[in-house]
Amino acid sequence: MKKTKEDRDTRIQEYLSQWTEEEVSQFQADFLAWYDQHQRDLPWRRRQDPYAIWVSEIMLQQTQVKTVIPYFNRFMSWFEEVSDLAEAPEEKLLKAWEGLGYYSRVRNMQVAAKQIMTEFSGEMPTDIKDIQSLKGIGPYTSGAIASIAFNQPEPAVDGNVMRVFSRLFKITEDISKPATRHVFEGVVRQVISQKDPSSFNQAIMDLGASICTPTKPVCEACPLSAYCEAFKEGNMTDYPVKLGKVKTIPEYYIALVLIDENGKMCLTRRKKHGLLGNFWTFPLVSVSKEIYQEMQQQWVSEPKTYLEKEQGQLSFLNVAETTTLFEEQLEQLGIEGQFKPWPIGEVTHVFSHRKWHLLMAQGTMLSNQVLDVEEETQWVHPKEFSTYAFPKPQQKMLEVLTKNKIISNG
DNA sequence: AAGACGGGGCC
DNA sequence: GGCCCAGTCTT
Numbered sequence: 559m560k561k562t563k564e565d566r567d568t569r570i571q572e573y574l575s576q577w578t579e580e581e582v583s584q585f586q587a588d589f590l591a592w593y594d595q596h597q598r599d600l601p602w603r604r605r606q607d608p609y610a611i612w613v614s615e616i617m618l619q620q621t622q623v624k625t626v627i628p629y630f631n632r633f634m635s636w637f638e639e640v641s642d643l644a645e646a647p648e649e650k651l652l653k654a655w656e657g658l659g660y661y662s663r664v665r666n667m668q669v670a671a672k673q674i675m676t677e678f679s680g681e682m683p684t685d686i687k688d689i690q691s692l693k694g695i696g697p698y699t700s701g702a703i704a705s706i707a708f709n710q711p712e713p714a715v716d717g718n719v720m721r722v723f724s725r726l727f728k729i730t731e732d733i734s735k736p737a738t739r740h741v742f743e744g745v746v747r748q749v750i751s752q753k754d755p756s757s758f759n760q761a762i763m764d765l766g767a768s769i770c771t772p773t774k775p776v777c778e779a780c781p782l783s784a785y786c787e788a789f790k791e792g793n794m795t796d797y798p799v800k801l802g803k804v805k806t807i808p809e810y811y812i813a814l815v816l817i818d819e820n821g822k823m824c825l826t827r828r829k830k831h832g833l834l835g836n837f838w839t840f841p842l843v844s845v846s847k848e849i850y851q852e853m854q855q856q857w858v859s860e861p862k863t864y865l866e867k868e869q870g871q872l873s874f875l876n877v878a879e880t881t882t883l884f885e886e887q888l889e890q891l892g893i894e895g896q897f898k899p900w901p902i903g904e905v906t907h908v909f910s911h912r913k914w915h916l917l918m919a920q921g922t923m924l925s926n927q928v929l930d931v932e933e934e935t936q937w938v939h940p941k942e943f944s945t946y947a948f949p950k951p952q953q954k955m956l957e958v959l960t961k962n963k964i965i966s967n968g
Numbered sequence: 969a970a971g972a973c974g975g976g977g978c979c
Numbered sequence: 980g981g982c983c984c985a986g987t988c989t990t
């Protein structure tokens with residue numbers, strides 16, 4: 559079945575036809591009154607600065623308010639104005655975003671900051687088309703900035719809006735499809751408060767976060783339950799409809815914790831593009847599932863066969879047996895025969911579309927050993943780690959090292 | 969239109 | 980440990 563634009567407009571009108579005009583205005587009044595009473599006190603709501611609103615909206619993409627608050631405060635003190643962001647060194651940018659995820663967000667923000675400096679005289683543009691021309695700002699964020707910062711009646715359709723409105727109007731379209739966003743924009747456009755679109759859009763966000771939640775909506779406390787078509791039927795959690803599942807592909811690595819006689823550890827910098835671009839990790843040796851599981855068996859499940867305590871230090875038995883399992887990879891690194899590893903632990907990390915299994919292997923190396931890899935490598939003492947940007951999997955590995963007292967603190 | 973791109977919370 | 984959350988860019 560082909561869906562034309564006219565077809566879509568028809569469906570939008572059908573959803574809206576469930577409410578009378580009086581109901582729409584009463585709904586707006588009730589909603590704004592609720593927001594006036596219950597709005598959350600958030601750092602970016604204490605100022606009317608488009609820059610602060612922009613930063614907060616980018617951070618809040620795929621990230622919860624509670625997580626964002628400390629990052630936001632630090633970011634605003636590090637980069638007080640658009641010009642500070644435009645001129646910041648990349649290392650400082652990554653450090654500011656370290657642990658937040660989706661790192662292209664902050665890279666794009668700097669590109670946009672430069673756009674604002676050169677094309678818009680250092681001020682956030684007010685026209686929504688101009689706002690959306692900025693790197694990293696799409697239909698949601700442009701609507702959020704236009705409405706919240708400039709009080710323009712623009713929809714800002716994110717997951718909260720689709721959840722709230724799918725329940726309010728019993729919209730059963732699949733929200734995993736990109737085209738469905740237009741349907742919600744059409745509906746919001748016709749019910750948004752013209753007088754206070756800023757509060758209206760923020761009210762949806764607060765309602766979606768605290769009351770109209772994904773799995774257990776608190777309808778008893780909802781100011782909109784009288785209007786909610788799904789609530790009337792008692793099947794709120796059937797909405798929104800989302801098909802299309804994402805599968806996570808497993809990947810297996812041996813993480814090399816190489817330590818030289820000065821206590822420095824070898825770090826590699828990931829390539830600029832792709833997953834975790836430009837972040838630092840221990841060298842990761844890609845291995846097959848079979849090899850990984852074989853080593854995991856020997857190292858983790860039956861450690862006693864391979865480990866013994868010797869003068870307070872772990873020593874590794876049958877080294878040859880396990881390292882031969884990935885000697886091909888070690889050969890490529892140019893360290894075969896020199897690397898006598900012992901197991902420290904295992905770390906897993908789930909991304910949106912991938913699952914990493916990291917088996918940590920510790921070993922000593924002579925200082926200034928050069929690994930034969932394309933990526934930049936550095937030997938760094940753990941006390942210097944705080945100046946390096948580490949993604950979560952690396953942070954988890956550092957925790958393992960701390961727990962095993964291989965490094966102190968974290 | 970589909971895939972790439974992190975990380976956290978809940979049960 | 981499995982399931983939920985989900986904006987923008989790239990292809």
